[in-house]
Amino acid sequence: MMTHDQIYDVIVVGAGHAGCEAALASSRMGCRTMLLTINLDAIALMSCNPSIGGLAKGHLVKEIDALGGEMAKNIDATGIQFRILNTKKGPAVRASRAQADKQLYRLRMKRVLEQQTNLDLKQGEVTSLYFEGNELHGVELQSGIRYHSKTVVVTTGTFMRGLIHIGLNNYPGGRAGDQPSIGLSDQLRVLGFAVGRLKTGTPARLDSRSIDFTKLEAQYGDEPPLPFSFSTDRITMPQIPCHIAYTNPRSHDIIRSGLDRSPLYSGIIEGVGPRYCPSIEDKVVRFPEKDRHQTFIEPEGLDTIEVYPSGMSTSLPIDIQVAFYRSIVGLEGVEIMRPAYAIEYDYVDPIQLHNSLETKMINNLYHAGQINGTSGYEEAAGQGLIAGINAALRVKGQDPLVLERSQAYIGVMIDDLVTLGTKEPYRMFTSRAEYRLLLREDNADLRLRDIGHRLGLVTEKEFDLFAEKRRMIKEELARIGVTRLVHSSDQLEVLSRHGLEDIQKGATLEQLLKRSDVSYSALAELDDVSRETPAVIRDQVEIQTKYKGYIDRQLEQIEQSKKMETTRIPVELDYISVKSLTTEVREKLSKNRPDTLGQASRIPGVTPAAISILSIALKSSSWKENAK
Amino acid sequence: MYIRDTIAAVSTPPGNGGIGIIRVSGDLAAVVGNTVFKPVYDGGLVSHRFSFGTICDDANGETVDEAMAVYMRAPRSYTREDVLELHCHGGWLVVERVLALVLSCGVRLADPGEFTRRAFLNGRIDLIQAEAVMDIIASKSESALQLAQKQREGALSRRIEDVRGCLLRALALVEAYIDFPDDDLGETDVAAISSSVEDAQCIITGLLTTFEEGRITRDGVSVLIVGKPNVGKSSLLNRLLKENRAIVTHIPGTTRDIIEETVNFEGLSVRLLDTAGIRSTDDLVELEGISRALEKIPLADLVLAVFDSSCEFSPEDQLIFDALADSRTIAVLNKADLPMRLVLPDENRFVTMVRIAALSGDGIDLLRHTVCSHFLHSTASDSREFVALSKARHRDALISAEQFLQQFTCGLRDRNLELLALDLRDALQAVGTVTGQTATDEVLDLIFSSFCIGK
Secondary structure (H helix, E strand, O other): OEEEEEEEEEEEEOOOHHHHHHHHHHHHOOOOEEEEEOOHHHOOOOOOOOEEEOOOHHHHHHHHHHHOOOHHHHHHHHEEEEEEEOOOOOHHHOEEEEEEOHHHHHHHHHHHHHHOOOEEEEEOOEEEEEEEOOEEEEEEEOOOEEEEEEEEEEOOOOOEOOEEEEOOEEEEOOEOOEOOEOOHHHHHHHHOOOEEEEEEEEOOEEEHHHOOHHHOEEEOOOOOOOOOOOOOOOOOOOOOOEEEEEOOHHHHHHHHHOHHHOOOOOOOOOOEOOOOOOOHHHHHHHOOOOOOOEEEEEEOOOOOOEEEEOOOOOOOOHHHHHHHHHOOOOOOOOOEEEOOEEEEEEEEOHHHEOOOOEEOOOOOEEEOHHHHOEOOHHHHHHHHHHHHHHHHHHHOOOOOOOOOOOOOHHHHHHHHHHHHOOOOOEOOOHHHOOOOOOOOOOOHHHHHHHHHHHHOOOOHHHHHHHHHHHHHHHHHHHHHHHOEOOOOHHHHHHHHHOOOOOOOOOOEHHHHHHOOOOOHHHHHHHOHHHHHOOHHHHHHHHHHHHOHHHHHHHHHHHHHHHHHHHOEOOOOOOHHHOOOOOHHHHHHHHHHOOOEHHHHHOOOOOOHHHHHHHHHHHHOOHHHHHHO | OOOOOOEEEEOOOOOOOOEEEEEEEOOOHHHHHHHHEEEOOOOOOOEOOEEEEEEEEOOOOEEEEEEEEEEEOOOOOOOOOOEEEEEEEOOHHHHHHHHHHHHOOOOEEOOOOHHHHHHHHOOOOOHHHHHHHHHHHHOOOHHHHHHHHHHHHOHHHHHHHHHHHHHHHHHHHHHHHHHOOOOOOOOOOHHHHHHHHHHHHHHHHHHHHHHHHHHHHHHOEEEEEEEOOOOOHHHHHHHHHOOOOOOOOOOOOOOOOOEEEEEEEOOEEEEEEEOOOOOOOOOHHHHHHHHHHHHHHHHOOEEEEEEEOOOOOOHHHHHHHHHOOOOOEEEEEEOOOOOOOOOOOOHHHOOEEEEOEOOOOEOHHHHHHHHHHHHOOOHHHHOOOOOOOOOHHHHHHHHHHHHHHHHHHHHOOOOOHHHHHHHHHHHHHHHHHHHOOOOOOHHHHHHHHHOOOOO
């Protein structure tokens, strides 16, 4: 085995959406970092849908950006359709989504990595972690080279023991066209990690020249397209539409006719698939009463004829695939360019992680992305960022960054993963966030910019811009709190035009804005200063004022749970010594080893009674003696 | 603090009885059994089998008593811990000696209610059921016992589960519309959401209306007897008690303090309070008695205002009338055997009027029945299906849930879904505190099982 002379601070295994954020974060924090990938031409490749964002996922991207990550900037530079979802609903559940030019997306990310100081980019397959004694000291590659490092971040995606299924045929692969990673997960198993199997799938890529778009409904993006990143001024890429198509009863009959050759229903696939992203055969079987399913035909780029039919993933044999896609109106003559397939891969149950994403079993080893049982580029990137940050903080001898559930979707996600583990691919939903009204896209910078800046991931220029925005919001909030209506003839005219004659003289602008029938733009007509307030400031002032009651209610809930969330459970606590816990609860706690009482309370099967017992046990010192 | 040591206590009431039971719970239960109990047949204690033998004090080789013993290995026991029961003769001295022997094996004397607390902490019963067990033990009447038994069996828990089910369904709908805007779910189905919430509200309202009756059934009611002196209040008390509890004389003002007795009327536990006659007087002791009687009036669940129907309405009757302004009162017209000369100025003030003759006992049964039916008006309480809230804790939780649901309903047409979701979540949280449950992943499970979602 040849040994490379350099000792890295951080080695990141895998250059997908998690690995890129991890490597950029640690190198930007000043750590010597190496990013290893099986294929340098597949960096930040969108292996499935060519899009970023969506409900809760858009929230994640904004948070990544606020912390100084790259994903938002990358999609802003390469996005070809931007939409805000849920515009008819409240600000907390509005979310950004964009179609990407898939090739441009990966090329830009590669360029950013290449230009990053402190970062080496290498191609190679990691077959094992390298230990000296019991200490993790780097990685070994199939090519016979050993790299030394202080920390390792593993982001293997679907590559560990990846197995691709098309019908009853299957073959090893990390993604269509790429080799799987063999050896690493076996080593993790030997080291004592619980390693499981998950499944996911992707639809066929279709030749757009064989689709009759006149039969489909076009869906355009927003005009003007709004960027993801707080640092992007505007979107400059050309914008193009998606198209909506539907399956029909005949499509479903075709699907049913192929079920006997489905690896899913014949029991060949053992991995668990995502319920929220079912294959088309899954939808047809589970919801037989639905006579049509919707699909968005999404472009894969400006410069390609390949398109992606969303929601139409399948692992049925190729002949069924052809017949099925051709049964859809508008797709009668469609040609498949790449077949749909399912892929099974190894993941490591995330309850074996601290909420810093470091493994509980091996110090200085971090896991991020699909290896933790998640799905989605945004989920992966969020974890990658945190893992990279925490590997760097470890090298610097500093405390890890842990985001609270009340602070960020990233915090909710990691807490869910390390507390509950996962049995199916985990996807973010806004309903997973109990403090949803506080965790909005629009205030991601207000929540997290300070942290990103302190870590050195947000540039001074970016931070100054933010600080100015924050100052203006504060000033405007203060100003509308003390500015009162004088009922000048102009103001009276505006009030009556808006049907607001009942507003008393002397009411503050804040009181006015609290009303559901008064918008900031109405305010602007009443008052000179308001007219000059920039749009981002207006939005913040309006949201924070209008939803103050609800926001306060959530803040109160956070306060109530704070005691539980901040009560730490010592790592060395022997649950067997807490006699009054039931065997079931003891087993669960011993397996999960929660870091805080709050985490313990979220483990299914851990009853409120068990929590009170645990909290009493923590207060008394007796458990220490009992533990011996 | 609750350490899982082994506890023991006498589980039968204090005093002499036919049988006395010492219950032991904890890891040491089997050790205790094998130490103090010597079965007649070899083979030791078999779980869940009664065996006959003797209880011996090894220290002096003395036989303390002959006894039956049953050992129940965890988790199939009342506390879900290892449990041992020793059934010996019921003399208090024997029971005490057996207990002392058990305690000498390194076992602690149990705190009141500790066995049930352990059953709850070990997850065998939920909060409602744990509370119900306490109620069963403390039941003062047949109907109170029935109510407690139903709660222990989980009847109320099931009803609360129904409420949670409705709320979870509504929340799942709301969350689906929030999280899957691009999926083909169609327009927000407000009707389906609100109908689930209405179902929940309906059950909650129903349960809340049972609270008063539930409380009365559980705790019984207090019935205060007032009237001017010498109208026969004490005779009435004695009649209702079927014994001579109060001293009855023809001298007005005989009863000076309040006499309190508990009786059972048709299954309802009634605390009867007989008071000093109300009149103008200079007697300091009697005055004190009168003021005590007046103080009690607003605290009573029901007042029996006794009048002498053979006399005309007097200024002293007026005094009573004034004191009763806000009370629920039955007018008891005593001395029905004499000619009727009383004319009450405002009959509508009373719930009803009953004529009795306390001396002969005429009309007493009717009065008993009138009191009962005043409280237990619902025929539902007789049926096996009757589920009632009987605890303030349950009521408060449901009231707070109801308030959140009212906010929800008010905002249904004009407020954003995510704000409605907050109301639903808070309501669910409140309902969950009744049974000690909280919602976790249930909402997502429901979404995926009811909608075809996924792009």
